[in-house]
Amino acid sequence: MDTSLKTPSEQTIEKLSREQRQCYAYIEIIIQWEGRLTLQHLQQEFGFGRSKAKKLLAEYTQYQASNLIYDPSLKGHKPSDEFSPAYTHGHIDEYCRNELSDVVGIQLLEAPLRNIDPNLIRPILRAIRNKQRIDIGYHSLSSPDYESRIISPHSLVFDGLRYHVRAHCEKNNGYRDFVLSRFCFESEALKPEFEGPSLNGKDQDEHWNTLLTLSIEPDIRLNNQQQKIIALDYQMQQNEQGTWTREISVRAALAKYLLQRLRLDQYQQKPEAQQIVISQHCLKTFETYLK
Numbered sequence: 001m002d003t004s005l006k007t008p009s010e011q012t013i014e015k016l017s018r019e020q021r022q023c024y025a026y027i028e029i030i031i032q033w034e035g036r037l038t039l040q041h042l043q044q045e046f047g048f049g050r051s052k053a054k055k056l057l058a059e060y061t062q063y064q065a066s067n068l069i070y071d072p073s074l075k076g077h078k079p080s081d082e083f084s085p086a087y088t089h090g091h092i093d094e095y096c097r098n099e100l101s102d103v104v105g106i107q108l109l110e111a112p113l114r115n116i117d118p119n120l121i122r123p124i125l126r127a128i129r130n131k132q133r134i135d136i137g138y139h140s141l142s143s144p145d146y147e148s149r150i151i152s153p154h155s156l157v158f159d160g161l162r163y164h165v166r167a168h169c170e171k172n173n174g175y176r177d178f179v180l181s182r183f184c185f186e187s188e189a190l191k192p193e194f195e196g197p198s199l200n201g202k203d204q205d206e207h208w209n210t211l212l213t214l215s216i217e218p219d220i221r222l223n224n225q226q227q228k229i230i231a232l233d234y235q236m237q238q239n240e241q242g243t244w245t246r247e248i249s250v251r252a253a254l255a256k257y258l259l260q261r262l263r264l265d266q267y268q269q270k271p272e273a274q275q276i277v278i279s280q281h282c283l284k285t286f287e288t289y290l291k
Contacts, residue, residue, distance in 0.1 A: 022046075023056045024064075024087040025094075031068060031079050032088075033095040038076035114162050114181035121180065123192040124165060128153050133170075133195035137184050146184055152198035154205065156180070159257035166208060166253060168200035175205045175253070207253040207289065214248045214258060214286065215279035221271035230275050245279060252289040259286070 016024070026045055031037045042053035057077075061068055064086055068077040088094050127134040134153065137146045153167035163180040185191045202208060216234065218227035230236075231244035238244050250258045259265045259278075268274040278286065 019046075020056070020059070021087060024060050026098075027057065027060050028067070028085045028088045028090075029095050029098055031077060032083065032085060032090065033092065035078055036071075036074050036076045037068070037078075114179075116163065116181050117184075120183050120185065120192070123194075124153055124180075124183070125156075127151075127194065127198075128155070131198050131201055133198045134192055135195050136192045138178060139182055139184070140179075149178075150195055151176075151178065152200045153178075154202040155208070157254060157257070159254075160261045166205070168198070168205070175200075175207065177253070205253065208251055210252040210289075212250055212252050212255055212285060212289065213282060214250055214255070215245050215282045216248070216262065216264070216276045217243055217245045217279050219271040219274045219277050221274075226272075234276065255286055255289050259290075 023042065023046065026042070027037060030041055037057075039050055039053040039057065042048055042056060043050060046053075048056070066080055066082045067084065067086075069080045070076070071078045084090075123134060123136070126132070131154075132152070133150055135148055135150045138149045139146045150170040151165070151167040152170075153165045155166040157164040157166055157177065164177040165180055165183075166175065166177055168174070169176045169178075217236065218230040220227075222230065227244060231238070231246075234246050236244040236246040248258065256265070262276065264276070264278055
C-alpha cells in the first residue's frame with residue numbers, strides 16, 4: 001500500500017483531542033527541524049510514561065507513516081524524503097517558539113508591547129463570538145478624545161506589530177480596522193454595552209472576503225546573481241521568461257499590512273535596500289484596494 005497517499009482529512013483532525021493535536025504537532029516540529037525524534041522527547045515535553053508516548057507515536061504514524069523512518073544508528077526516528085507536515089505549517093517559527101529551542105540559543109526579537117487591557121478585550125471577544133453590536137469607547141489620531149463607537153466586530157488581526165479588530169462601524173457606515181490598544185472605558189459613560197444582534201458580520205465584509213494574489217519579484221536594478229540570492233530568500237520560482245516570482249494570497253482588507261511587513265509600502269533609492277518589488281501585473285489591483 002502507498003502510505004504516502006494516506007493523509008488525515010480535515011474531518012479526521014477535527015475529531016482529535018487537543019492533547020492529540022498538540023502531541024502530533026510537536027512530533028512534526030522536532031522531526032522536521034532537529035532531524036531526530038525519540039520517545040524521550042514526548043516523555044519530557046508532556047510528562048508521559050513510556051507506554052503512552054509509544055502509543056501516541058503509533059497513532060501519529062497511522063496516517064503519516066511516510067513521514068518517519070526509524071534509524072537504528074540514531075536510536076530514533078528521522079524525517080523521510082517525502083516528509084510533509086499535516087498538523088503544523090512547516091514554518092521555523094513553530095520551532096523557535098517551542099521551549100526546547102532555548103537549548104540551541106534562539107533569540108526572538110519581540111515587538112514593543114501595546115497597552116491591551118484584558119478587561120476591555122473580553123467584551124469585544126464576546127461580541128465576536130455572539131455576533132453582537134457593542135457600544136465602546138475609542139480614540140484615533142483624527143479623533144484624539146475618546147468617543148462612543150457602535151461596532152460589530154468579527155475578527156482579530158495581528159499584523160506583525162499590533163492587534164486590530166475588524167468590525168463594521170456605524171459612525172462610518174462601513175468596515176474598518178480598529179487598533180486594539182485604542183479602546184478604552186475611562187468613564188462610566190464609555191463602559192462597553194451590548195446593543196443586540198449584529199446585521200453586519202463577516203459575510204457582508206466585501207474586502208475581507210475578497211482574496212488578492214500579491215506577486216513579488218527581485219528588484220530589476222540588482223544584477224542576476226543578486227536577484228537569484230533574493231529569489232532564494234523568498235522561495236521564488238523562475239518562470240519561462242526567466243523572471244523570479246513568488247505569489248502570496250491575502251485578503252484585500254489586510255493587503256496594506258502585508259505590504260508594510262514586506263517593506264513594499266515605500267520605495268527605496270538603493271536596490272540593495274529595496275530587494276523586492278511588486279510585479280507590474282498586480283500593482284493596479286492592489287492600488288485599488290489601498291485607496
